[in-house]
Amino acid sequence: MDKELKIVICGGGSTYTPGIVKDLLDQRQKINIKELWLYDIDEERQNKVALIVKEVIKTEAPEVVLKVTVNPKEAFTDADYIMAQMRVGGLKMRVKDEQICLKHGCVGQETCGAGGMTYGMRTIYPMVQLIDYCEEYASKKYWIVNYSNPAAIVAKATYKLRPKARIINICDMPVEIEARMAEILDCKLEDIESDYFGLNHYGWFTHVRCKGVDVTDKLKEHVRKYGYVSEASMNDALLKDPDWVHTFKNSALISSMFTDYLPNTYWQYYLMPDSIVDYMDINNTRGMQVINGREKRIFKAAEDIREGKPVDLQQFYVGVHGKFIVKVVESLIHDERSRQLVIVPNNGAIENLSDDATVEIPGYVTDRGVEPVRVGSIPRFYKGLIEQQDACEGLLVEAAIEHSYEKALMAFTMNRTIPSSLVAKKLLDDMIEANKGYWPELK
Ligand code: G6P
Ligand code: MN
Numbered sequence: 292m293d294k295e296l297k298i299v300i301c302g303g304g305s306t307y308t309p310g311i312v313k314d315l316l317d318q319r320q321k322i323n324i325k326e327l328w329l330y331d332i333d334e335e336r337q338n339k340v341a342l343i344v345k346e347v348i349k350t351e352a353p354e355v356v357l358k359v360t361v362n363p364k365e366a367f368t369d370a371d372y373i374m375a376q377m378r379v380g381g382l383k384m385r386v387k388d389e390q391i392c393l394k395h396g397c398v399g400q401e402t403c404g405a406g407g408m409t410y411g412m413r414t415i416y417p418m419v420q421l422i423d424y425c426e427e428y429a430s431k432k433y434w435i436v437n438y439s440n441p442a443a444i445v446a447k448a449t450y451k452l453r454p455k456a457r458i459i460n461i462c463d464m465p466v467e468i469e470a471r472m473a474e475i476l477d478c479k480l481e482d483i484e485s486d487y488f489g490l491n492h493y494g495w496f497t498h499v500r501c502k503g504v505d506v507t508d509k510l511k512e513h514v515r516k517y518g519y520v521s522e523a524s525m526n527d528a529l530l531k532d533p534d535w536v537h538t539f540k541n542s543a544l545i546s547s548m549f550t551d552y553l554p555n556t557y558w559q560y561y562l563m564p565d566s567i568v569d570y571m572d573i574n575n576t577r578g579m580q581v582i583n584g585r586e587k588r589i590f591k592a593a594e595d596i597r598e599g600k601p602v603d604l605q606q607f608y609v610g611v612h613g614k615f616i617v618k619v620v621e622s623l624i625h626d627e628r629s630r631q632l633v634i635v636p637n638n639g640a641i642e643n644l645s646d647d648a649t650v651e652i653p654g655y656v657t658d659r660g661v662e663p664v665r666v667g668s669i670p671r672f673y674k675g676l677i678e679q680q681d682a683c684e685g686l687l688v689e690a691a692i693e694h695s696y697e698k699a700l701m702a703f704t705m706n707r708t709i710p711s712s713l714v715a716k717k718l719l720d721d722m723i724e725a726n727k728g729y730w731p732e733l734k
Contacts, residue, residue, distance in 0.1 A: 315620075334361045368428045388401070
């Protein structure tokens with residue numbers, strides 16, 4: 292019998308928690324979970340989400356023990372696997388990031404542009420602290436599988452500041468796109484295998500295979516016309532959200548201009564920021580939509596449970612987000628060597644990028660971590676874009692470590708979504724003001 296595991300969700304109060312728990316319990320033949328711990332610094336929020344998680348456990352696997360805590364020592368002592376999904380500053384700060392950017396005429400987005408850099412500044416040290424807790428308290432063979440955004444910046448910072456940490460940084464966007472591809476092709480997601488390179492939220496699919504057959508051209512033809520949207524995909528929960536439909540459709544414009552590869556959806560923010568700013572509404576930002584949608588639904592469900600009313604748990608089981616992180620954990624436990632798209636230090640994988648670039652590429656997940664594949668050289672256009680963005684993210688991490696205002700300004704200036712150093716400075720100054728108490732002090 293496999294070892295009985297203590298699994299911790301860090302950021303227990305997230306709207307994603309019930310979905311992750313469901314997908315985790317679905318795999319308990321392979322993941323011998325004894326205790327599931329929720330950890331968060333926001334006790335009130337986590338307690339609400341915990342009410343729903345209790346229901347999920349009651350229906351799926353009542354033998355699993357649920358513990359809920361705001362005490363890091365309790366949470367991480369002897370922990371085996373830690374799934375991290377912290378949102379530093381909460382959705383309230385997400386909205387501030389978005390609105391400040393839009394006020395200056397720039398893309399107001401959670402992980403891209405000034406919003407992403409601002410969120411990165413908030414998240415670097417809390418992530419480092421999480422690693423330190425795990426080093427101190429957790430099982431010697433702990434693994435952190437990290438979804439916390441902005442993943443590109445967080446990954447870069449953790450690899451730099453805690454190079455020995457047992458952490459794997461991941462993002463569900465590529466696999467969500469693969470799910471759309473499967474719908475377009477009318478096949479199963481498990482049958483899709485991709486070759487991919489880039490940075491997180493900044494990458495390209497170079498080849499896609501379905502059961503080993505190359506389907507890249509077929510997909511390109513579809514995506515050029517319709518984006519990552521098909522009739523079948525309209526039944527997908529994610530595509531019930533107009534904002535996501537807009538995003539998945541925008542890939543049509545990008546893939547008809549740049550035809551070598553299939554784009555990650557996030558290219559819309561970098562390659563067509565003007566059109567995105569026109570589309571965005573400062574009075575109804577994405578963060579506000581999440582507060583009025585996903586978050587409201589989860590709080591309402593918690594209230595209903597408290598009042599003894601029935602709740603439809605299905606509404607929280609959306610997309611492949613939970614399945615993907617659970618699959619990575621399963622691969623770590625069983626040395627499955629499953630092939631996943633992961634965020635790793637480049638170290639030669641993309642031949643003509645520097646070793647310290649933080650790249651998103653395929654890798655095999657073993658019990659010792661990720662064995663990345665070798666990508667080879669990439670063409671000038673893609674290399675140029677990636678080098679600029681990696682420099683931007685690298686400068687931001689250095690700014691946080693060195694407390695350097697000027698490096699932060701360089702990072703903001705380097706970003707494709709910000710048109711000039713003058714706008715960069717205004718944005719940075721407003722972000723510093725809005726993030727008092729969250730950011731390291733810059734001098
Ligand atoms: C995708 C990305 C995540 C991001 C999320 C935002 O899943 O990979 O990094 O956090 O989208 O979705 P939302 O619905 O909160 O705007
Ligand atoms: Mn992501």
